[in-house]
Amino acid sequence: MARIVGEVMTSDVVGARPETSFKDVVRLLDRHRISGLPVVDHDDKVVGVVSQTDLVRRQAAGSPADRARRSRRHPSGRLGRPRPGAVADTVTARDLMSTPAITVHPEQRIADAARVMERHGVERLPVVDEEDRLIGIATRRDLLRVFLRTDDEIGREVRDEVVDLTLGLPADSVTVSVRDGMVTLSGAVPHHGDIPTAIRMTYRVDGVVGVVNGLSCRADDPHAADGAHSSGAHHD
Known part of the structure; x- marks a missing residue:
């Protein structure tokens, strides 16, 4: 009958820790050719999700120090520019991630997981066990395959x-x-x-x-x- 999330999820999950740096998050996304990843604590419990959109948004905003500098104008009237690499040096996954993380359980129906994904406007859902520990990831592509x-x-x-x-x-x-x-x-x-x-x-x-x-x-x-x-x- 109806298939469940556990049948289509990817068990080999690429994740980050809250203290993972901006640069390392970018490297993980690039190396594994993915558009987002879960952030887990030292008990493997999901605390957030980082997407490429989060990275771009933070890069555009700069670090707190950069934003403070941009608020002060030079005598010429131009805004101060952020120091190259400042965002990557100071920002971690904790600063980037979207919280709380929207998760699903492996025994949930795929159709129900697809509704959760659509309702919250997300592209991926961390899959957690009964203790909320990360055991997999289900992407929009994984779920849509069922409807083909x-x-x-x-x-x-x-x-x-x-x-x-x-x-x-x-x-x-x-x-x-x-x-x-x-x-x-x-x-x-x-x-x-x-x-x-x-x-x-x-x-x-x-x-x-x-x-x-x-x-x-x-x-x-x-x-x-x-x-x-x-x-x-x-x-x-």
Whole structure:
């Protein structure tokens, strides 16, 4: 069924300590060709995240001493310039990082992690264990790969996992059609409660972006009349 963060995260994580210098953070990003990294304390607990955006923003601002110098004008009227290398010499990851760090756990669903990433506008999520220690990193690219499944793959999983295993129905009793990740379910199910179950479990299949319900109850079910009015598009 739905895949979890632990299946797609990178376990070999490049991280920094709060005392790591500006220059060393830049070297780490460049050497490993990454755009950001977590900052962990000596217990491997995540205390923040540093991105290329943080570095550029700090480089533009300069160090506190540089900003003070720029506030004083030379007799010529020009602003003082920061000393070359001053930012790199004085700033550490503690000064650069964004806090608090937004983290996820390995057992969380990928779809839920993607929502967290979108809500907070971040490109990567440190993955932590039950003691909040860093065990991996999940990037936007890692999570999006799950949603690149073909319609055929999605339809096959809905038939196998939802219709067959969850509902226990013959394969030909429910028609599953998929277009661009939108799943349409049609056919008759024996019990009224099978309809919300089918919809809910279909949403849990990776790559599904929406479900259109065309299911109805069989005539011998006492709730058949209710089921006849439950069709339509459903969303989480």
